[in-house]
Each structure stands twice: as structure tokens, then as C-alpha cells.
Amino acid sequence: MGQLGQILQQLGINGTLLLSQIVNFFIVMFILRMLLYKPVLGMLEKRKERIAQSMKDVERASAAAGEAEQEKAGILDGARREAQEIRAQAARDTEKIAQEIRSRADAEATAIRMKGQADAEAQVQTILTDAKKQIADLAIAATEQLLGRELQNRAEQERFVNEYLAQQSGSGK
Amino acid sequence: MNRIQNLVQRIQNYLRQPRNAITISVVVILFVAGFLIKTPPPHISLVAEPLLEGGSSWLTNSMLTTILVDIVILILALWTRATIKMIPSGFSHVVEIMLEALYNLTQSVAGKRARDFFPWAATIFILVLVSNYSGLIPGVGSILVVQEAGGHAAVMESSAKPRILGGELVMANGAIISMSGVRSEAQQEEGHVASVPLFRAPSADLNMSLALGLSTMLMAQVWGVRQLGLKYFKKFFQFKRSGMGVIMGMAGLLELISEFTKIISFTFRLFGNIFAGEVLLLVMAFLFAFILPMPFYALELFVGFIQSLVFMMLAVVFFTVATLSHSGDHH
Structure with a gap:
């Protein structure tokens, strides 16, 4: 045992120094644990979490952006379709209005023509009546002259002429 | 002839630049x-020799350097603590990278227990590394x-x-x-x-390396008992009445001896490497004061790093082995 002690002494191993080195090691470990390991590992952990969170956020944001893009496309598509519809409707409406105007103009023209026809007819009728009257007068005068006699009864005379005229107009057509 | 002239010309051109x-x-x-x-x-x-002759024998040159090493580690830790930020930058980022690498290394060996072993592994690494490099500062020794x-x-x-x-x-x-x-x-x-x-590098003092080796192996037993309970000690005492019993008993005995051997190998590996490195540098400086020690300096920087890494890795491996269920799995 004494020999071992001597060897240890020759190697410089000394109880006090050994113990102080062990204590030193534990103190350093304690201090580093408080000052270095806990904050650094905690920070590494926190940073890892933060990065994971950021990645998730980015993913979510990009998904939302895609969705918005899709929505935008949908809205645009709808708008385009609507515009087309409105245009088609407008075209249809125009066509209808034009048709209406045309038909109304047609009707008006027809009415005007009809009226003109009727007027003309009435005029013809008047003229004809006049002419008949004159003809009758002339005929009477001519007959008077021709017959050389005057009917005694004026009223009877007129009745006779009218009868004759009615007969004429009836076969005149 | 032409070639020599060419060479001379080139050397002259090289030397024409003031820096060269x-x-x-x-x-x-x-x-x-x-x-x-x-x-x-x-x-x-x-x-390690006491600085004060006749005074207290505990104040050796390596103890003084140990205190300085502690102060340096403390300052670095405080600096890191003060500058650590969510967005990594500067010195604290370097320390973070280093600690993360150490953590990953620990995890690759210890797996789930990395969280428990990490303070030990990192402290051993940092303390041994700074101690090793303290011996390389001009003036130490x-x-x-x-x-x-x-x-x-x-x-x-x-x-x-x-x-x-x-x-x-x-x-x-x-x-x-x-x-x-x-x-x-x-x-x-x-x-x-x-x-x-x-000054004397703490790791070139047997007290320091023995202290680390003792603490590490003692802690390995503690982890083993914590993980396996009293069953942990079974691996040392496996006496059974059978043909295999004798062999297993011997194996247990060897296991027991190896725990002590590990302390000694821990101690003398670190001490030997660092002390030899210092002697090598001193001898090289003695043989030829300038230029000659430079490659050995580079070598010692490498050795200092490797030894701290080896100490740490072995500690983690021994911790892990101690927590693994040993006996019972074989049968």
C-alpha cells in the first residue's frame, strides 16, 4: 500500500488536487448547464418549431393563394358568360324592337293605303252620283225635248226618273 | 542552362514584390x-509543481491554469448567453453549431438518452478541449x-x-x-x-485526467443503476452452478476489472497525449527554436481536438453500455 502511495506521489496524484479537480468538473458542468446548454438547446428547439410553423404557414398561404386564383378564374369566367348573355339578350331585344317597328310601319302603311283607297272610292262614288244626277237631268231634258211633252205631275216625273236611274245603276255595274 | 536561368528569373520576379x-x-x-x-x-x-514553495501545496501551476480555463469557459458561456437570438448570428451561432454537432453526436450513440448524457458529454468536451489548447498558448510551460x-x-x-x-x-x-x-x-x-x-495545461496533470475518468466511470455506474436498478450489478457477479457458470463468472470478473481499467485508460490516454505533445513542442523548440516546431504545433492542435472528442465519445459509449440490459438477454 505504501508502494502504491509512493507511485501516486511520483505521478503527482494528490488527494486534495484530485478532489478539487472533480469538484471543478462538476461546477463547470453545473454552470454550463445553466448558462449554455439549456438556453442553446431551448433556442434550437424553439427555432425548429418556429421554422416548422413558418413552413406550415407558407403552405397554407400558398394553398389560399391557389384557391383565390381559382376563385378569380371562376369569377372572370362567370362575368364573361354574363357579358355574353347580356350581349345576346341585347341583340335579341334589338331584333325584336326592329321587328316591332317594321311591323308597325307595315301596319301604318297598310292603314294609310286602305284609307286612300276608301277615299278614292268615296270620291268615285260622289263623282258617279253627281254624274248620274247630271245624266238624269240631261236625260230628262233630252227626253222632255224628245217627247215634246211635259208630264203633268212634277212629282210623278221625278219618280219616273229615279226609277229609271235605279234601273240603270242596277244594270250599270 | 536555360532552365536554371529561367528559374533565377522567376525567383527574382517573385522577390520583387515587397510582401514576398x-x-x-x-x-x-x-x-x-x-x-x-x-x-x-x-x-x-x-x-504539476506547486507555485509557492513551503506554502499551500494545492496551488500548483496546473491548478492555476485550471482556474484560468474555468474563467475562459465562463466568459464564453456568458457571452453566448448574452448574444443568443432567435435569428442566429455571430459568436452565439458558432457555439450553437458546435453544441448542436455535439448533441447530434451524442444522439447517434445514446439515442433517447442523449438528453441525459449531453451535459456530461459537452462539459467533458469543452473542458478538455480548452485545457488541451491552454497548453499550446505561448508562455505556458x-x-x-x-x-x-x-x-x-x-x-x-x-x-x-x-x-x-x-x-x-x-x-x-x-x-x-x-x-x-x-x-x-x-x-x-x-x-x-x-x-x-x-502555467501548465490541466490535462497534462494526472489529477485532472484522473478526476474526469473517475467521475465518468462513477457516473456510468449511476446511470446503469438508475436504468436497470440493482440488476445492473448482475453483470459483474454471474455465478451459476453449471458448466457455463464458471465462464460467466470469469466474464463478470473481467467486466468488473474492465471498469477500473477504463478509468486508467481514460486517465493515461488524455494525460499521455497532452503531456507528450508539450514535451514534443519543448524539445523541438530546444533543438531548433524557430520554424521546426510549427508542424508539430499544427499536430498538437489536431491531437488536442481529437483527444477531447475521444474522451467525450468514450464517456457517452460507456454511459450507453451501462444502461443497456446486459445479462438475461443471452439466455
Whole structure:
């Protein structure tokens, strides 16, 4: 045992120094644990979490952006379709209005023509009546002259002429 | 002939640049000075020596350096703690990268137990690394403290009497000077005069490496008991009445012995590497003061790193092995 002690002494191993080195090691470990390991590992952990969170956020944001893009496309598509519809409707409406105007103009023209026809007819009728009257007068005068006699009864005379005229107009057509 | 002329031309062109010329001339001057300056024989001691003769024996040069190493580690830790930010940058980021690498290394061996083992592994690594590198700082091992017979020590100064010192490098008012040939006279005049290096790398002191080895192996037993309960000790005492029993008993005995062997191998691996490295550097400086030690310096930087890594990795491996259920799985 004494020999071992001597060897240890020759190697410089000394109880006090050994113990102080062990204590030193534990103190350093304690201090580093408080000052270095806990904050650094905690920070590494926190940073890892933060990065994971950021990645998730980015993913979510990009998904939302895609969705918005899709929505935008949908809205645009709808708008385009609507515009087309409105245009088609407008075209249809125009066509209808034009048709209406045309038909109304047609009707008006027809009415005007009809009226003109009727007027003309009435005029013809008047003229004809006049002419008949004159003809009758002339005929009477001519007959008077021709017959050389005057009917005694004026009223009877007129009745006779009218009868004759009615007969004429009836076969005149 | 033409080729030689070409070479001369190229060398001349190279030297025409002032920077190259200065570098080359400094190297040449140092090389010549290496022959002219007689380096004193290095002070080599296996043990850490007390700084105060007759005073307290615990204040050895390695203990003083241990305290300085602790202070350096503390400052680095505080600095990191103060500058640590969510967005990594600067010094704290470097420390973070280092610690993360250590953590991943621990995890690759210990798996789920990495969280428990990490403070041990990291502390061993940092403490051993800084201790190893403390021995490489110029002045450690070469600045000597003079012990006078009167019992008090004094750092050699230019005003102090030259009789005190032997042929060692001495720091005098900021300049390292060499004093040779005085020692023998001094020793003849006064028997008690001796000089001791002011600093000594803690890992070049057996007390430190033994302390680490003891703590590590003791802690391995603690982890084992914590994980497996009293069953842990079964692996040392496997006595059974059968043919295999004898072999298993022997194996258990070997296991028991190996726990102590591990302490010794831990201790002397670290101590041997670092102490040998310092002796190597001193001897190289003694053989040829300039340029020659440079490659060995690089080598010692590498060795210092590797030894701290090895110590840490072995500690983690021993911890992990201790927590694994040993006996019972075989049968």
C-alpha cells in the first residue's frame, strides 16, 4: 500500500488536487448547464418549431393563394358568360324592337293605303252620283225635248226618273 | 542552362514584390537565428509543481491554469448567453453549431438518452478541449516562476538578480529573454533555488485526467443503476452452478476489472497525449527554436481536438453500455 502511495506521489496524484479537480468538473458542468446548454438547446428547439410553423404557414398561404386564383378564374369566367348573355339578350331585344317597328310601319302603311283607297272610292262614288244626277237631268231634258211633252205631275216625273236611274245603276255595274 | 536561368528569373520576379521579399527574409533570418541562439534545455516535469514553495501545496501551476480555463469557459458561456437570438448570428451561432454537432453526436450513440448524457458529454468536451489548447498558448510551460529558499515566489523580472534562474526562457517586462549558464553558479551558491513553470495545461496533470475518468466511470455506474436498478450489478457477479457458470463468472470478473481499467485508460490516454505533445513542442523548440516546431504545433492542435472528442465519445459509449440490459438477454 505504501508502494502504491509512493507511485501516486511520483505521478503527482494528490488527494486534495484530485478532489478539487472533480469538484471543478462538476461546477463547470453545473454552470454550463445553466448558462449554455439549456438556453442553446431551448433556442434550437424553439427555432425548429418556429421554422416548422413558418413552413406550415407558407403552405397554407400558398394553398389560399391557389384557391383565390381559382376563385378569380371562376369569377372572370362567370362575368364573361354574363357579358355574353347580356350581349345576346341585347341583340335579341334589338331584333325584336326592329321587328316591332317594321311591323308597325307595315301596319301604318297598310292603314294609310286602305284609307286612300276608301277615299278614292268615296270620291268615285260622289263623282258617279253627281254624274248620274247630271245624266238624269240631261236625260230628262233630252227626253222632255224628245217627247215634246211635259208630264203633268212634277212629282210623278221625278219618280219616273229615279226609277229609271235605279234601273240603270242596277244594270250599270 | 536555360532552365536554371529561367528559374533565377522567376525567383527574382517573385522577390520583387515587397510582401514576398519580407516573408522570405523573415524566414531566412529566423533560420539563421535558430543556429545562433542557444536554446536552454526545457523544463520537463511529470508532475504539476506547486507555485509557492513551503506554502499551500494545492496551488500548483496546473491548478492555476485550471482556474484560468474555468474563467475562459465562463466568459464564453456568458457571452453566448448574452448574444443568443432567435435569428442566429455571430459568436452565439458558432457555439450553437458546435453544441448542436455535439448533441447530434451524442444522439447517434445514446439515442433517447442523449438528453441525459449531453451535459456530461459537452462539459467533458469543452473542458478538455480548452485545457488541451491552454497548453499550446505561448508562455505556458515556458514562463517560469522562481522559488527562493525564503519560501516566497516571484516572477522573474529584469531587476531581479540573475542568480536565481537557470537556462530557461524568462518573461521579463513583456519580453521573453534567454538566460543561460547562470543556473549552475546559482545552484552552487544556493541549494534551494528552483524555477517552476507558471502555467501548465490541466490535462497534462494526472489529477485532472484522473478526476474526469473517475467521475465518468462513477457516473456510468449511476446511470446503469438508475436504468436497470440493482440488476445492473448482475453483470459483474454471474455465478451459476453449471458448466457455463464458471465462464460467466470469469466474464463478470473481467467486466468488473474492465471498469477500473477504463478509468486508467481514460486517465493515461488524455494525460499521455497532452503531456507528450508539450514535451514534443519543448524539445523541438530546444533543438531548433524557430520554424521546426510549427508542424508539430499544427499536430498538437489536431491531437488536442481529437483527444477531447475521444474522451467525450468514450464517456457517452460507456454511459450507453451501462444502461443497456446486459445479462438475461443471452439466455
